[in-house]
Amino acid sequence: MSTDTLAADLETALPTTLFRFATAGSVDDGKSTLVGRLLHDSKAILADQLDAVARTSADRGFGGDKGGIDLALLTDGLRAEREQGITIDVAYRYFATDRRSFILADCPGHVQYTKNTVTGASTADAVVVLIDARKGVLEQTRRHLSVLQLLRVAHVIVAVNKIDLVDFSESVFRDIEADVQQVGRELGLGSDGISDLLVIPVSALDGDNVVDRSERTPWYTGPALLEVLETLPAADELESHLESFRFPVQLVIRPQGALAPDAVAAGLDVEAYRDYRAYAGQITEGSVKVGDKVSVLTPGQDPRTTTVVGIDFAGSSLEEAAAPQSVAIRLAEEFDVARGDTIAAAGTVREASADLYAALCWLSPKPLREGQKVLVKHGTRTVQALVRNVSGKLDLASFKLEPASTLELNDIGHAQLRLAAPLPLENYLHHRRTGAFLVIDPLDGNTLAAGLVKDHPGDHEDERYSI
Amino acid sequence: MSTSNDTLVSTGSTDAPVIEPVEIPTRLSSLDTLESEAIHIIREVVAEFEKPALLFSGGKDSVVMLHLATKAFWPGKVPFPVLHVDTGHNFPEVIDFRDRTVERLGLKLVVGSVQEFIDRGELAERADGTRNPLQTVPLLDAIQQNKFDAVFGGGRRDEDKARAKERILSLRDEFGQWDPRNQRPELWNLYNGRHTVGQHVRAFPISNWTELDIWRYIERENIELPGLYYAHEREVFARDGMWRAVGEVSQPLPHEEVITKTVRYRTVGDMSCTGAVESNAFTVGDVVVEVAASTLTERGATRADDRISEAAMEDRKKDGYF
Numbered sequence: 001m002s003t004d005t006l007a008a009d010l011e012t013a014l015p016t017t018l019f020r021f022a023t024a025g026s027v028d029d030g031k032s033t034l035v036g037r038l039l040h041d042s043k044a045i046l047a048d049q050l051d052a053v054a055r056t057s058a059d060r061g062f063g064g065d066k067g068g069i070d071l072a073l074l075t076d077g078l079r080a081e082r083e084q085g086i087t088i089d090v091a092y093r094y095f096a097t098d099r100r101s102f103i104l105a106d107c108p109g110h111v112q113y114t115k116n117t118v119t120g121a122s123t124a125d126a127v128v129v130l131i132d133a134r135k136g137v138l139e140q141t142r143r144h145l146s147v148l149q150l151l152r153v154a155h156v157i158v159a160v161n162k163i164d165l166v167d168f169s170e171s172v173f174r175d176i177e178a179d180v181q182q183v184g185r186e187l188g189l190g191s192d193g194i195s196d197l198l199v200i201p202v203s204a205l206d207g208d209n210v211v212d213r214s215e216r217t218p219w220y221t222g223p224a225l226l227e228v229l230e231t232l233p234a235a236d237e238l239e240s241h242l243e244s245f246r247f248p249v250q251l252v253i254r255p256q257g258a259l260a261p262d263a264v265a266a267g268l269d270v271e272a273y274r275d276y277r278a279y280a281g282q283i284t285e286g287s288v289k290v291g292d293k294v295s296v297l298t299p300g301q302d303p304r305t306t307t308v309v310g311i312d313f314a315g316s317s318l319e320e321a322a323a324p325q326s327v328a329i330r331l332a333e334e335f336d337v338a339r340g341d342t343i344a345a346a347g348t349v350r351e352a353s354a355d356l357y358a359a360l361c362w363l364s365p366k367p368l369r370e371g372q373k374v375l376v377k378h379g380t381r382t383v384q385a386l387v388r389n390v391s392g393k394l395d396l397a398s399f400k401l402e403p404a405s406t407l408e409l410n411d412i413g414h415a416q417l418r419l420a421a422p423l424p425l426e427n428y429l430h431h432r433r434t435g436a437f438l439v440i441d442p443l444d445g446n447t448l449a450a451g452l453v454k455d456h457p458g459d460h461e462d463e464r465y466s467i
Numbered sequence: 468m469s470t471s472n473d474t475l476v477s478t479g480s481t482d483a484p485v486i487e488p489v490e491i492p493t494r495l496s497s498l499d500t501l502e503s504e505a506i507h508i509i510r511e512v513v514a515e516f517e518k519p520a521l522l523f524s525g526g527k528d529s530v531v532m533l534h535l536a537t538k539a540f541w542p543g544k545v546p547f548p549v550l551h552v553d554t555g556h557n558f559p560e561v562i563d564f565r566d567r568t569v570e571r572l573g574l575k576l577v578v579g580s581v582q583e584f585i586d587r588g589e590l591a592e593r594a595d596g597t598r599n600p601l602q603t604v605p606l607l608d609a610i611q612q613n614k615f616d617a618v619f620g621g622g623r624r625d626e627d628k629a630r631a632k633e634r635i636l637s638l639r640d641e642f643g644q645w646d647p648r649n650q651r652p653e654l655w656n657l658y659n660g661r662h663t664v665g666q667h668v669r670a671f672p673i674s675n676w677t678e679l680d681i682w683r684y685i686e687r688e689n690i691e692l693p694g695l696y697y698a699h700e701r702e703v704f705a706r707d708g709m710w711r712a713v714g715e716v717s718q719p720l721p722h723e724e725v726i727t728k729t730v731r732y733r734t735v736g737d738m739s740c741t742g743a744v745e746s747n748a749f750t751v752g753d754v755v756v757e758v759a760a761s762t763l764t765e766r767g768a769t770r771a772d773d774r775i776s777e778a779a780m781e782d783r784k785k786d787g788y789f
Contacts, residue, residue: 100497119652259543261572
């Protein structure tokens with residue numbers, strides 16, 4: 001493309017939107033190759049990167065006499081990964097089309113796959129799960145889908161890879177597709193209108209149905225993988241339309257005369273801003289308008305209701321703002337509001353609770369013990385907590401809860417915790433942000449688990465949750 | 468074409484698979500989303516740490532990061548100092564820009580000086596003359612002396628393979644070292660910045676930005692940069708396939724011919740290892756077009772120190788580099 005046409009394209013282009021997705025797969029199902037293919041075919045790989053990969057491919061004799069480029073090398077970032085030919089840690093990659101900018105979290109499949117899948121999926125709008133067409137649905141596929149259901153990933157795409165190695169056979173694809181659907185039904189994937197499940201035949205090595213639709217799979221009339229990724233709604237867009245406005249307060253902006261010199265130089269009315277007080281944060285779901293009635297939730301106090309009188313952002317006054325915007329909100333009444341409090345649409349939040357029932361994805365080599373003291377970070381607040389009991393461990397292959405009194409690395413289980421202060425906990429099923437928390441080791445500060453808030457026993461149990 | 472149990476499972480057969488047409492008006496552009504994420508991270512670090520600082524070199528990434536900080540705390544002042552590791556080989560116009568920016572925003576500037584370490588015999592000049600890798604020691608010293616517990620860096624994951632594995636909040640041990648194989652998982656937008664005495668955290672609020680995002684944002688926000696990011700005439704000589712500026716610390720060897728070219732810089736670092744590219748991009752709009760059409764990465768095109776090996780950045784980072 002000439003620079004002139006590019007300039008013209010950039011002139012007329014609509015602003016692109018951001019879409020985050022993750023990849024998950026088992027060993028040797030060609031995940032790195034798929035990622036390399038997406039980057040390569042969407043022209044996100046620049047000449048010097050490709051040269052480096054081509055040199056290494058040749059040094060290692062990739063592709064035998066035919067030669068070729070080992071696209072997997074594009075994503076293996078650390079020395080140990082390149083030397084051992086494995087992917088150790090989640091790697092982030094960036095590419096863009098005319099419609100979207102993509103952030104790709106490439107999650108390794110073999111070691112600590114639950115840890116990596118949970119990490120990648122927690123921020124993903126969609127997850128691409130790979131299946132080797134020669135092997136079909138494996139136990140690990142079931143585990144991956146199970147984790148994605150638990151984390152409420154909005155869109156799950158199953159890429160049936162290496163379709164070239166089964167001679168582009170429709171019957172092989174249909175059998176795998178039926179198996180995927182069966183697992184999806186067992187899990188309840190797609191049954192609640194939040195998540196959906198798509199199955200696409202691809203060859204990452206040759207590029208079939210990755211960026212462009214393939215002529216070698218005439219029986220498949222659906223879109224190529226990239227087309228799907230370009231059109232699915234991002235989770236933020238979905239969440240901005242929820243009715244329940246939620247805004248964890250990060251900090252209070254109260255300059256008390258210490259105004260920004262550049263703002264003053266630009267004509268800011270110093271007198272008018274002398275008593276300025278606003279609550280800074282990022283909207284986690286829903287939207288808010290000036291004039292809306294909101295409740296301020298402070299642990300240990302009754303909710304206080306007031307009105308939004310201003311939504312500020314860096315010198316602009318907004319009439320309305322929605323997730324995931326970072327803004328500063330001004331309230332009608334001079335409440336004492338601090339970091340850790342939550343501003344929410346009035347009347348939409350239930351009472352804060354010190355009893356936390358949760359699913360925990362255990363991410364640490366240190367096992368969880370009953371009676372252990374931990375820290376819980378929820379929104380912008382961190383509190384001490386006591387692990388009262390572990391009520392079971394999920395068998396990811398059968399989706400059944402088994403008895404357990406401890407959780408180990410990569411286990412997912414249910415537990416009850418007692419918090420030192422009540423928190424405005426919400427069911428993760430309906431609130432992907434305010435239903436999520438971290439479990440932190442008070443000794444070394446490391447993250448022990450990803451937590452998903454469950455309804456209290458005795459509340460109306462949502463059976464979709466107990467997968 | 469839903470299946471019997473009303474799921475959105477696609478079959479890929481006869482009709483196009485179901486992607487339920489959800490009418491969602493797009494509220495935020497990708498730049499808005501990235502900006503919002505960065506401001507959230509900056510505010511989290513300020514709220515949770517005792518004494519943060521922001522690494523400010525006058526380079527475009529640190530300029531964008533500082534701009535985001537001014538937006539995060541408006542109408543208040545940016546509530547932390549900026550830290551610059553001065554190699555002593557900086558472009559004079561960049562130092563001038565740095566000082567004007569600090570003045571304009573009323574910030575405190577802390578400088579760690581590579582030259583002072585060399586003068587005291589605590590660092591040795593390298594044979595190749597580049598001082599970029601020498602910045603690590605003064606950086607860690609400044610962090611320790613000033614008791615900074617969080618340091619904002621302008622690193623982006625698209626810059627380099629090792630950076631692609633970096634967390635947004637990344638723990639450094641007592642020796643400033645990064646342990647890439649033992650990083651904390653980063654979940655949702657819940658950042659865990661807990662650390663013990665002696666450890667500190669590097670925070671990368673623009674981790675998810677690409678070079679093109681940075682330039683589009685500079686254009687949109689009308690952010691001032693040092694002039695050498697735009698095309699200008701300069702005396703240069705060719706070395707290692709790059710155009711090197713002629714300057715006090717960057718002298719051509721006898722066989723290297725000096726010529727005047729219209730160039731600009733894609734990265735601004737130590738004068739002894741940063742190369743210019745031939746360019747006619749005189750305005751920010753020109754640069755956006757040029758970057759979008761570029762076939763080389765910014766580091767590959769302009770940094771001698773990153774050409775040393777495939778793992779050059781990883782090795783520097785493990786030792787405590789930016």
